[in-house]
Amino acid sequence: MRFRLVRYFTVASLGVFGLVAGSLVYFEHQQGESFKQMKEEQSAFFGEVQQGFAERQDASARRDLLAIHEAGNVNLTRLFANALWSSDFQPFVARAQAIDVHQCRAMPDVPDASGRMTPPPEKKACFSEVGRQIMAIPGFAELDAKVYDAMKKSTVFKIKVFDLRGITIYSSEHAQIGEDKMTNAGWRGAALDGVAQSELTHRDTFSAFEGVVEDRDLISSYLPVLEPGSAKIVGVFEVYSDVTPFLQQIEATSAQIREVAEANQRRVEAAGVAGLAAIDEASNRQLAVVGGLLALLFVALLLIVRRADRIIVEQERDREHTHQQLTQSEKMASLGQMVAGVAHQLNTPLAFSQNNVLMVKDALQSMQYPMKVATRMSEILRDVDGDHVTLKVVRLKQNLDQLENGSVDVSMLQEMLTDVLDGINQMSELVVNLRDFTRLDRASTTRADLNKSLRTVAYIAKTVISKDIQVAEELTELPAVECNVSQLNQVFLNLINNAAQAIDGAGRIVVRTETDGNTVRVSVADTGKGIPKDVLPHIFDLYYTTKPAGEGTGLGLAIARDIVREHGGDIEVRTEVGVGTTFTVVLPACEAQTLPLAA
Amino acid sequence: MKKNGRILCVDDEPNIVRSLQWLLQREFEVHTASDGQAALALVGANDFDVVISDQRMPVMSGVELLREVRRLSPRTMRILLTGYSDMQAVVRSVNESEVFRFINKPWNISELPKIVAQAVKIARTQPAQAPIEEDGEMAAALADEASILVLDDNPGMAEAVTEAVGNGAKVAYTGNLAEAVGILNNEPISVIVSETRVGSIDATRLVRLMKSRHPEIVTIMLSDESDFETVTTLINQGQIYRFVPKPVRPGYLKLIVASALRKHVSLKQEPGLAGRHEVEATPAAVAASLVSDVQSVASQVAARNPGLAAGFLGSIGAGLRRLFGATAH
Ligand SMILES: Nc1ncnc2c1ncn2[C@@H]1O[C@H](COP(=O)(O)OP(=O)(O)O)[C@@H](O)[C@H]1O
Numbered sequence: 035m036r037f038r039l040v041r042y043f044t045v046a047s048l049g050v051f052g053l054v055a056g057s058l059v060y061f062e063h064q065q066g067e068s069f070k071q072m073k074e075e076q077s078a079f080f081g082e083v084q085q086g087f088a089e090r091q092d093a094s095a096r097r098d099l100l101a102i103h104e105a106g107n108v109n110l111t112r113l114f115a116n117a118l119w120s121s122d123f124q125p126f127v128a129r130a131q132a133i134d135v136h137q138c139r140a141m142p143d144v145p146d147a148s149g150r151m152t153p154p155p156e157k158k159a160c161f162s163e164v165g166r167q168i169m170a171i172p173g174f175a176e177l178d179a180k181v182y183d184a185m186k187k188s189t190v191f192k193i194k195v196f197d198l199r200g201i202t203i204y205s206s207e208h209a210q211i212g213e214d215k216m217t218n219a220g221w222r223g224a225a226l227d228g229v230a231q232s233e234l235t236h237r238d239t240f241s242a243f244e245g246v247v248e249d250r251d252l253i254s255s256y257l258p259v260l261e262p263g264s265a266k267i268v269g270v271f272e273v274y275s276d277v278t279p280f281l282q283q284i285e286a287t288s289a290q291i292r293e294v295a296e297a298n299q300r301r302v303e304a305a306g307v308a309g310l311a312a313i314d315e316a317s318n319r320q321l322a323v324v325g326g327l328l329a330l331l332f333v334a335l336l337l338i339v340r341r342a343d344r345i346i347v348e349q350e351r352d353r354e355h356t357h358q359q360l361t362q363s364e365k366m367a368s369l370g371q372m373v374a375g376v377a378h379q380l381n382t383p384l385a386f387s388q389n390n391v392l393m394v395k396d397a398l399q400s401m402q403y404p405m406k407v408a409t410r411m412s413e414i415l416r417d418v419d420g421d422h423v424t425l426k427v428v429r430l431k432q433n434l435d436q437l438e439n440g441s442v443d444v445s446m447l448q449e450m451l452t453d454v455l456d457g458i459n460q461m462s463e464l465v466v467n468l469r470d471f472t473r474l475d476r477a478s479t480t481r482a483d484l485n486k487s488l489r490t491v492a493y494i495a496k497t498v499i500s501k502d503i504q505v506a507e508e509l510t511e512l513p514a515v516e517c518n519v520s521q522l523n524q525v526f527l528n529l530i531n532n533a534a535q536a537i538d539g540a541g542r543i544v545v546r547t548e549t550d551g552n553t554v555r556v557s558v559a560d561t562g563k564g565i566p567k568d569v570l571p572h573i574f575d576l577y578y579t580t581k582p583a584g585e586g587t588g589l590g591l592a593i594a595r596d597i598v599r600e601h602g603g604d605i606e607v608r609t610e611v612g613v614g615t616t617f618t619v620v621l622p623a624c625e626a627q628t629l630p631l632a633a
Numbered sequence: 634m635k636k637n638g639r640i641l642c643v644d645d646e647p648n649i650v651r652s653l654q655w656l657l658q659r660e661f662e663v664h665t666a667s668d669g670q671a672a673l674a675l676v677g678a679n680d681f682d683v684v685i686s687d688q689r690m691p692v693m694s695g696v697e698l699l700r701e702v703r704r705l706s707p708r709t710m711r712i713l714l715t716g717y718s719d720m721q722a723v724v725r726s727v728n729e730s731e732v733f734r735f736i737n738k739p740w741n742i743s744e745l746p747k748i749v750a751q752a753v754k755i756a757r758t759q760p761a762q763a764p765i766e767e768d769g770e771m772a773a774a775l776a777d778e779a780s781i782l783v784l785d786d787n788p789g790m791a792e793a794v795t796e797a798v799g800n801g802a803k804v805a806y807t808g809n810l811a812e813a814v815g816i817l818n819n820e821p822i823s824v825i826v827s828e829t830r831v832g833s834i835d836a837t838r839l840v841r842l843m844k845s846r847h848p849e850i851v852t853i854m855l856s857d858e859s860d861f862e863t864v865t866t867l868i869n870q871g872q873i874y875r876f877v878p879k880p881v882r883p884g885y886l887k888l889i890v891a892s893a894l895r896k897h898v899s900l901k902q903e904p905g906l907a908g909r910h911e912v913e914a915t916p917a918a919v920a921a922s923l924v925s926d927v928q929s930v931a932s933q934v935a936a937r938n939p940g941l942a943a944g945f946l947g948s949i950g951a952g953l954r955r956l957f958g959a960t961a962h
């Protein structure tokens with residue numbers, strides 16, 4: 035099949051360009067995606083940072099608040115203690131200490147619904163009983179009034195006092211008096227370690243000094259009470275102070291910060307989206323440019339390829355043309371050589387036939403007079419009745435030499451004419467062979483008997499090759515071969531000529547035919563010089579010759595192989611240097627049927 | 634009828650030998666052979682005046698046969714008959730076989746008997762000479778002053794010849810025919826070494842005509858172009874001594890020039906020998922065309938050298954008259 039350069043190029047390059055464009059689009063998209071992802075991650079991170087910042091800000095505000103209030107409460111407690119402890123609380127505590135709480139504490143805790151160990155109601159009741167006993171201690175009402183006086187109108191909503199056992203000795207909320215705080219972390223920190231402990235809590239309702247308040251943020255501080263003038267812990271205060279307005283302010287600030295952060299976040303996100311769009315647009319533009327360049331490249335390449343294709347086609351045509359010319363010129367050369375050979379061959383029969391005919395003609399000329407005499411004699415003889423006749427021989431005597439010249443050996447003339455006939459036969463044989471060789475009168479391909487061809491070719495070849503070279507034919511019956519006879523003749527003539535040229539001096543060429551029914555093998559074997567190893571690979575090359583210029587053209591075998599291959603066959607060669615060479619042409623036979631071996 | 638001359642016809646084609654026999658047997662005693670070996674056996678046994686041989690025969694070609702005949706029987710005249718324009722054969726027939734005539738098939742039946750008769754006559758009347766060896770020394774051949782005319786477009790040829798002869802002979806060179814005629818007219822020339830074409834004019838005519846008038850001049854043709862017809866004509870009408878296709882190796886040139894000089898000496902010493910190289914008559918038209926060519930060349934030369942024009946033209950005219958008996962106007 036023909037190689038369709040332009041079509042294949044178009045398909046292949048469009049395919050590849052498509053792939054390139056596709057992968058570009060894919061990678062651009064991928065890049066866009068990852069950029070988007072990156073942007074998202076970035077803004078998420080930014081958001082987290084903002085939020086963290088806001089939270090930290092909030093937390094630190096609260097921590098500050100707590101710290102400030104704790105410090106305030108510590109001072110307050112100091113004041114309070116200084117003011118009330120030795121005068122009022124000390125004796126009260128001492129009295130309350132006396133109340134035994136052991137039996138209450140001995141009551142075991144029970145796990146509540148969530149599994150936490152909580153005091154059962156009897157235990158609470160027991161401690162309430164303790165509280166009632168404390169409140170029953172004389173001076174409680176005065177103490178309570180004094181505390182109320184000291185604390186009213188302040189941000190302190192509640193005060194509790196614990197003894198070193200953890201029992202609530204006093205609470206501005208009376209119901210809580212008697213409660214056990216021994217396990218409370220805040221109490222333990224203050225009572226055992228002397229460290230103030232504060233905590234920020236929110237209460238929906240809270241019973242403060244001046245009634246129940248709602249929805250309040252409170253800071254509760256457990257504060258160790260030191261004996262005035264010493265570092266000895268004598269009790270623990272718990273103070274609840276209201277920080278609701280501060281906290282509200284902190285929350286407002288936090289909200290503001292959050293708002294700003296959110297706005298920032300939105301801005302960042304919007305910028306990300308815009309950037310993404312810009313990138314998308316840029317990559318689209320990039321894709322369009324690359325696509326355009328690819329298209330341009332394709333068009334340029336297509337033009338080049340189209341031009342190359344045209345040139346190739348032209349060259350192919352030129353090559354075909356030169357090839358035809360070569361074949362033709364080779365044919366003409368071998369034809370010319372053959373014509374020269376045949377012309378020379380003609381010279382022999384022509385020479386002796388001409389010689390003989392002219393001699394016979396001369397002889398006949400010289401016989402003219404004797405024949406006339408003989409004719410005249412026969413007339414005379416016919417007219418004479420008697421036995422005698424008188425001839426006047428004067429004139430005959432005068433022409434005696436003519437009579438003598440005319441005494442021609444007729445049998446010799448007959449021999450001469452027989453030779454002439456022989457010569458004519460030779461010449462007509464030549465003409466027939468010549469006609470058979472060229473087959474100019476035949477259709478280009480026919481079913482042919484190659485034996486007949488070979489006989490003709492051998493005959494023609496013999497006219498040119500040296501008489502020291504014997505040409506033998508060993509032909510076996512062959513099936514017909516569908517072929518261009520005149521082309522195959524050219525092949526065989528080339529092989530025989532090569533064989534003859536390979537023989538220096540005397541030698542022998544054997545033309546042999548064989549068949550296995552499917553193929554026909556025609557071999558030309560010579561006793562020539564053989565083909566050296568270094569020459570053998572090149573003998574079928576166009577223009578390859580080892581013969582001097584003028585003798586060899588290097589076309590013979592190249593063309594012979596072309597012709598044989600066109601016939602679906604091939605040429606094989608076997609050679610041995612110094613012994614000879616055999617070229618074998620193998621051709622497909624028409625069918626198994628064989629032709630009778632023509633005589 | 635008395636047969637004058639014993640001849641041998643050799644051809645591998647029996648019809649040809651028979652025809653030759655029929656043609657020649659009336660005048661001559663004709664023997665035949667169908668191959669070289671048989672022919673040589675006959676030559677050894679009989680004294681032939683003429684051997685006519687075909688060129689293309691198996692085993693031994695005509696040229697080879699005639700070369701042997703020349704060796705075995707120098708007095709026998711040799712005629713080569715061929716149906717093939719085989720260049721190599723014709724050149725070898727000059728150089729190796731020194732044939733008297735080179736005849737193409739088909740032959741002319743009225744001419745061939747005449748040629749044979751002429752050859753027979755020469756064989757019987759002219760002294761024979763053993764083949765001149767081509768290895769003799771130059772000096773041995775030169776009994777007297779010899780001069781060589783080199784006629785070639787290329788002066789290098791004259792140098793090559795000068796080198797080949799050393800101081801054994803004078804060498805005159807010219808690249809044009811008119812001058813050649815002048816030289817031939819003015820001095821005795823022993824050997825002509827000539828191209829077939831000089832200044833694009835056919836020089837073989839001069840050679841042929843010179844040989845017919847001056848048989849003692851020995852001719853060597855050196856040629857770039859090898860044309861079968863030319864060589865045949867040079868054999869038959871010029872009896873050239875050697876024909877050498879160019880390029881010629883200096884060693885070989887020396888050999889053939891020396892042998893040509895010796896040939897010339899022997900021809901001069903025994904003028905009868907020259908009879909063996911009797912040429913076929915050159916047609917008159919050839920002489921006329923040569924004369925007109927020489928004159929046109931001469932006038933061209935004269936036009937270039939007006940100083941010597943008159944004398945030069947005069948000497949050419951005289952030369953032509955002397956050399957070829959032509960009438961110059
Ligand atoms: N029968 C043969 N014996 C030896 N050599 C051969 C023979 N046939 C072909 N060759 C070699 O193959 C070469 C190519 O042959 P060919 O193509 O016919 O070209 P050419 O005959 O013009 O040289 C010859 O030059 C010769 O060397």
Ligand SMILES: [Mg+2]
Nearest residue numbers: 528532590591
């Ligand atoms: Mg060949």
